[in-house]
Amino acid sequence: MPKIEIESEFCKGCLFCVEACPKDVIGTTSAVNDKGYQYAVPVHQENCIGCSICAIICPDAAIEVYKED
Amino acid sequence: MKKVYSRPIGLHRNINGYCPGCLHSAAGKIIMSALEELNLLEKTAMVDGVGCCANNNNYMDLDAIGTPHGRACATASAIKRCSPETIVITYQGDGDLASIGLAETMMAANRGDNITVFFINNANYGMTGGQMAPTTLLDMKTTTTPFGRNPEEHGYPMDMCKVLSTLKGPSYIARVTCTDVPNVRKAKEAVKEALQHQVDGKGFSMVEFVSNCPTNWGLTPLESLKFIKEHMLAEYPLGVYRNL
């Protein structure tokens, strides 16, 4: 199954990825990073189709995407 | 598992100084990814203007020089003339490029100096707290136009792609934005095209990014993308203005 990894320390909580993901994979929790930003997390990783839309739109290059070989 | 989307290798592994959702970050990411794909990272020198743009040199792994406000195109032209094998780019805001540095921008473009200019138009002076820039939209409120920009008092928004397209020197001029995935892809293509013009020795190239400043616009990051689509793009249409 495809999956994403979000580097929480690079995330600023802009929500661009949350809004853009066609499968509602990404959301936020109450957790904040060292800078105080409420970072994005994959809350429904199992629905990810590996389309990379979230990673392309993330201004801060916090998201990387993996697929089966 | 195979990684199918990676952070550009030229970005340091740290957080940059831009506000949440600021598309300065997106422009920097696209430029670094384009330089990586064209295999130019090792031979590129970046000339930073003054403003929020100068936040980028702590996370873009390039040889970089800061210039006095507005002088990036003059500095870049000098570097390129002394070291023609170096790929020389500038990274400038609208206050920097179109206001205090207007003369330097026009002269470098008119001379057709073989440099590539990245111009981030967020319709204000972001770093200093959101004053009016030449690019501020009519009726847009800024700290120096609290009742909105009024053409009788403050003049009209300045379209730098059109202005520079009246000159003979430039070989490539395009305007892009980063509000959605198709536009991010087009932006990267334009950046690569502009850099290729420099590699091919064709002369002055510029890519304008229609950008945002959520902090000084008083909008959330997502609202600022909507503002770009609904207002900024009406005044600043996307497209290729020159391609010789």
Ligand SMILES: Cc1ncc(C[n+]2csc(CCOP(=O)(O)OP(=O)(O)O)c2C)c(N)n1
């Ligand atoms: C000679 C000089 N005048 C004024 C300033 C103050 N100043 C710093 S940044 C800036 C405006 C930057 O605006 P812009 O180029 O649009 O960049 P942004 O921050 O919006 O990306 C000004 C006027 C300065 N640093 N040097």
Ligand code: SF4
């Ligand atoms: S790769 Fe596609 S499906 Fe997976 S989280 Fe990102 S946008 Fe959603």
Ligand code: SF4
């Ligand atoms: S787009 Fe990037 S910075 Fe914005 S919330 Fe998502 S991961 Fe964080």
Ligand code: SF4
């Ligand atoms: S002040 Fe505006 S231009 Fe500067 S980093 Fe913040 S949002 Fe971006």
Ligand SMILES: [Mg+2]
């Ligand atoms: Mg600006």
